[in-house]
Amino acid sequence: MKDLHTSLSSLQEKLDSFSFNELSVKQADALRGVLNNFKKLLVNRSNAQATSSSSQNTLQGKLITEANSEIKKPLHGILNNTEKLLKSNLTMEQEKIVKEIQATSNTILSVSEDLIGFTTNTTDSNLSIPIKFKNVVNDVLFLCNTLITNNELILNKEIDKSIPEKLIGDPSKLSQILLNIVGNSIQTTAKGQILVTAAVKENYTDNVIVEFNVNDTNGSISDDKVSQIFDIYSQDKSKLGLGLNVAKELVESLNGSIYVSNRESVGTTFTFTIPFKKPLKPVTAFNIANISGINVLVFEDNKLNQKLLEFKLDKWQCTSFVTDNYKDGLEVLENNIIDIILMDMRMPEKNGDEIAEIIRTHHNVRISNTPIIAVTADEEIQKSTEFNTSNFTNFLLKPYTSEELLNTLLEQLQKNASMETLTSNHINDHGETRKLNLTPVLNECMGDLSMLQELVKLFKNNALEFIGKAIVHIKNEDYEALKFATHKIKAGLKMMKTDALFESVLQMENAIKDDVDVKHLNFLYNCFINEFPLVEQQLDEELLRLAEEEL
Template identity: 35%
Template sequence: MSISKTKDLLGQLSQLESTVSAFSFEELNADQANELKSSFNSFRTSLEKHIYTPNMDEIVANKMEVTATNQQDISEKQFITQVSHEIRTPLNSIIGFANLLKEEKLTKGQHKKVDAIQFASNTLLKLINEVLDYAKISSGNSKFESVDFNLHSLLKDVMFLCETLVLDRKIELLIEIDENVPKIITGDPSKLSQILLNLLGNSVKFVERGFIKLEVFTKQRNDNAFLLEFSVADTGIGIPKEKMDTIFNGYIQAADDTCKKYGGTGLGLTITKEIINKLKGNIEIDSTVSKGTTVRFRLPYLQGNIATLPNKSIKKAKHNFKTELLAGTEILVFEDNKMNECLIVEQLTKWGCTVHVDTDLDKGLYVLSTKKIDLILMDLKMPGQNGFEVSRAIRSHKNAKVNSVPIIAFSADFTQQDSEKCKEIGINDFLLKPYTLEDLQTTLLKNKENKIEQTEFLSILQKPMIEPKETTVVDLNLLLKDCFGEIDMLSQLVKLFKINAIEFIGNVKIHLKSGNLKEIGLSAHKLKAGFAMIKAEGMRKLIVELEHSCKANELEKVKELYEVFLNDYPLLEDNLSKELEIMKKK
């Protein structure tokens, strides 16, 4: 690992340690502080051990016949994989306990400190994931798939994600899809999303004002085969000519101060090029300092079949429904790490589950034989008998009550070989640590044995409720965090938002009379950032549609959408005021 990457990791570690220590000392009782600090110390010791005293004896012994260059490459890949697992396991505890702490009744000051722990932990996790992703792709262990998917929907989703990152900047996000670009294609949608998000994310990072534009063309077509060209152009800081030859190298950024100012690992473009190469494509960059950058890449695809696309018409159960469905579930957990064991027991118990914790195979088989276990959570990388061996023993048991229980594996790293092993043994599903509570909840429900009949599931979903209209829903929690928990600051922002909304209504009323859709579109563009700020997603979508209708010169459509706005906005403003009052009373 390079010196710059080592410094980056240690810098993140130091920041996280300081925040954890301050929080433990000021806000937690002795037991809570010991739990959190124990997890962090394990994490810190593991990281420092692998940075300062990595054990290379086994690698050297096994690879004596390989050249010195290849030996170094193999050692780095093995080092990255091992360190990833060692770091992610205790980091799972830190993030998990921070999530649980956040659900407690904390003061504003305590919330700020928990937020700081979460931010530092997630930043470190993102860095670790990026390094591991690079190692997997470059060593050929990354999985690529070929499925039918809706390209236009994927592009729309990617642009929406980028739109959420530029709300407070004068940046125009543009997209142009050539009419000859097919809608349904066959390929790897997740890898295409990763490429586009890496490139657009770079543009968002380096553009202060101006535009970012994504264009898609059909470069070549031969029967059902396409060569698609994607172009990401921006008005950012640009790349010096002398840096262009090394811009795709690992841990390289355009300038030494770029990392300090903008952050990141410097691996984004390296990973992007590796993925494009694996997909049999190519990439090139044109850039001028202070004027901007254009990145073009080309990838081959086949014409897809719309009939094979998954049906997304069934809505996911909401959080409270999932919790209700999990109540009473009996779960057997095999986990060797006591901190993670404590964490998962607390998580599952809060959802009303009965949890049996045992890392011993014989006792685990006894529990399976004598209790009505619904699910098994299996850590794959336990010492002694690992999760694969324990799962194999369960699946080969003569008692059908034992061998048929669904097994969900979890681990801090997961390779293609692990995936094949899981399928061969009969492991049903997998969770990568650190996982979110939503991931855990969804995976448990998906794999739970048919204890809850489909009719019972539907009856819960069909309970009579008064659902607020989508265009009237708001959520001020994230905005309050951005205001450092200061209600007065939040109140001022809400007041400014209401003034902007009144201005919008006045402008539209004036310009509708003259049919001036350009001015209406500008007013809509200005207001949509406000709806994003207060998390009024339904109304934001309506305003975006109104803005697009202005650009398309669809006067009647604009009038129709404006009527919906006039009808729903008073309800939204009322909900906004009510939520603000509730927050003031807390």
């Protein structure tokens, strides 16, 4: 609180010393007024806390919440105005003051956010932005190095080269965690070395877990004190902000973990892990070339979004069909071969889920199998009970960047490629379902039609059993049982020459071999259940044809 008050006073002095020629009198007075009011609020609340220890936590929480709300807007206004001022004709002295105002304003914003994050102890304020990992770590350690005034203490680092250069994460929290932990070691270690290491602990397709170790030669911590080291009420008061307990809170807010190990008279090691997302592949000419020429149907009711999507798809040399009317969209599907559908979940007349259901149950298999990407602002949609998410092959969260849109389309095209064999097996060049021919199977039955009829009946029962069991296994994530079910039904599908059903099951089997792609698995399952009634009808027609031929 004292730091925040000092920063405000410093900012006010800089504002007072700066010429407001570039601002109106009203704007300048507004800036000064906001700062004065905020300072009064700080003083009043701080005094109230000092005289009422029983309500300290409540008052502090209220103060921080009000302070954060009241200070952020004017600070952003100050930063915006300083940006404008730097572009104008300033003297060297004025430019120096403006830059100092910027730096101080950013400091206040950072302190304010740290305070609100500690007070509310929430995790939904995490930033998720591209960061240059090594730069963030090096910058913090450079700052920590300036804190060392003892010639007998050195700070070293070892950063694993296998850590990706760019990651997605919260640089502010990462910096604060390192600053608090390394700063604590600097304060408590009289001589020797502090070694900071960072290495990949686990590496996945979309994310990486980085393990940090801060090892010092501070041997003054007794073994019985180690378990209390993160306790705000037990640890020694730290000169670094809110101390080690805040570092622990911040690590856990990032879905990480932290612990400390100690060898009395030897040293202490703080170990913590933090997960980071890997950035999407950048938009390149190669990526754009891969997407060129595809047909995209867009269901979107916002005129601005329609215009922007149309513009982007045109730039990528795609053919786009944009509509806010589900009937017009279905007409487009019937008259054009569409590669991908972008479906906004909130549409007039019928919502995106209802339109997707109409598409999935369409009598034309080419249409019913068209990949549909749900476009939504609901981050929890995949867990939602409001929508039938199995109708969608992928999800694109709003607001999204051009890079995210392009990569989502490319990802879907890769899945489309795996479906080409399936499509060619059940659709002819005119978009009609291919006809089954049971004559080869009848020959295997040595011309016995009644035997063929028994096989067809058994086949239908096995297929229905598979449909029932497969959906249960998918929902329960029991992929071993699903694998067994696919293996069990494949022979019958092959025997009956139902190539499209066989390909669906084969791809389901492949989808659960390595990393399970649940969205694609649901899509393949829907392909099977949409195809089966058509196959069932054709089997009956074939049996009737063969019976008539026998007569």
